[in-house]
Amino acid sequence: MEFAEWAPQYARIQREFGFSMELERAASETLCGLLPPAALDDPLGRLRPRLEGRDAVVVGLAPRAGAPPLWRLPQGGPRLALVAADGAARRCLEAGLVPEVVVTDLDGPVASEVSANARGALVVVHAHGDNVAALTRWVPEFTGELAGSWAGPPERGLLNVGGFTDGDRAAYLAAHLGARRVLLWGFDFEHVDETEGPERLRKLAKLAWARRDLDLLALGRTPLSLWRPDGSLVDYPAPGAVSTQ
Numbered sequence: 124m125e126f127a128e129w130a131p132q133y134a135r136i137q138r139e140f141g142f143s144m145e146l147e148r149a150a151s152e153t154l155c156g157l158l159p160p161a162a163l164d165d166p167l168g169r170l171r172p173r174l175e176g177r178d179a180v181v182v183g184l185a186p187r188a189g190a191p192p193l194w195r196l197p198q199g200g201p202r203l204a205l206v207a208a209d210g211a212a213r214r215c216l217e218a219g220l221v222p223e224v225v226v227t228d229l230d231g232p233v234a235s236e237v238s239a240n241a242r243g244a245l246v247v248v249h250a251h252g253d254n255v256a257a258l259t260r261w262v263p264e265f266t267g268e269l270a271g272s273w274a275g276p277p278e279r280g281l282l283n284v285g286g287f288t289d290g291d292r293a294a295y296l297a298a299h300l301g302a303r304r305v306l307l308w309g310f311d312f313e314h315v316d317e318t319e320g321p322e323r324l325r326k327l328a329k330l331a332w333a334r335r336d337l338d339l340l341a342l343g344r345t346p347l348s349l350w351r352p353d354g355s356l357v358d359y360p361a362p363g364a365v366s367t368q
Contacts, residue, residue: 124295124343126276129285132339133274136287136332144275146252151273151281154250157262158271163280166270170245171300173223177204178304179297180350182211182222183290184231185311188352190218195354201303206296208289211309212239226272226293229257233264240267247272249292250281288329291336298345307337307359308350 136142155163178201180191193203207215207222210231215222221242227233228249240246245268250258262269271281272292284299286292290310297305312334315326337359341347347359 124285124299124340126283126285129283129295130276132285132336133287139328139332142274143252147250147274150250150252150255150258151271151275151279153255154248154258154262154271154273155279155281157258158248158269158280162269162271166247166272166280166282167284167300169268170224170247170270170296173245173300174204174206174297175301176303177201178306179204179206179294179302180306180308181206181208181290181293181297181310182215183208183307183309183311184211184214185309186314188214188309188311190214190220191308191350192354193220204297204302206293207236207239207244208293210235212236212244214309215239216242224293224296226289226296228254228289229261230254233257233261237261237264237266240265240269243267245270247282247292247296249273249289285336285340287336288333291333291340294337294347295340298340298343298347302345304346304348306348306350306356310337310349 205222206224209227212225213232213235216235222244225236225239225244225246227236247270250273273281277283285295294305312330341359348356349359350356
């Protein structure tokens with residue numbers, strides 16, 4: 124999705140959560156200063172060969188989901204591209220799977236993302252208004268290929284092709300870069316690990332927006348499917364389901 128199409132959706136998200144674009148921009152500037160120059164050079168061009176024409180399995184962090192059982196998918200199709208959303212990278216590595224791409228705002232088990240990066244994953248680090256400390260702590264630890272993203276228009280070598288949480292940003296990225304289809308594994312919009320009131324409610328509110336974002340993505344050209352724990356694949360709920368809140 125192009126930024127101009129995505130911007131109205133993010134404006135609604137900003138209003139609900141009270142995000143400050145000044146803080147978003149400050150974080151993006153911090154990220155630009157931390158990334159090596161090569162990471163700011165043509166990020167979409169470097170990501171495209173990893174996703175274009177392939178079946179992208181986007182791995183989320185739904186409670187008890189585990190790593191995707193790739194052996195259940197039909198053999199003989201396009202080569203799979205594993206895309207891990209944040210801490211799902213650890214689940215993949217524990218199952219012996221190295222993601223092609225990791226999409227992260229660095230609020231999960233980042234050491235596993237550093238490990239995946241050292242083993243060949245391209246990590247897309249997202250800057251937002253309240254993760255400057257995490258950017259400063261972790262970006263210098265990555266030794267492999269990197270790219271950066273933020274909430275504003277693509278500029279200074281940072282990308283934005285849509286999406287809000289790590290999971291839906293990963294799906295938007297795969298679709299934008301020409302994945303043949305996107306399979307969502309480990310996505311749950313109603314259950315979270317947090318049990319404390321304020322944090323749990325905020326997490327659920329973010330997941331509600333992730334669902335709306337995926338509703339919007341499903342109206343595009345790239346087929347989007349939910350991969351259920353029983354192994355079945357179902358089309359992602361789409362037509363008529365887009366919220367305009």
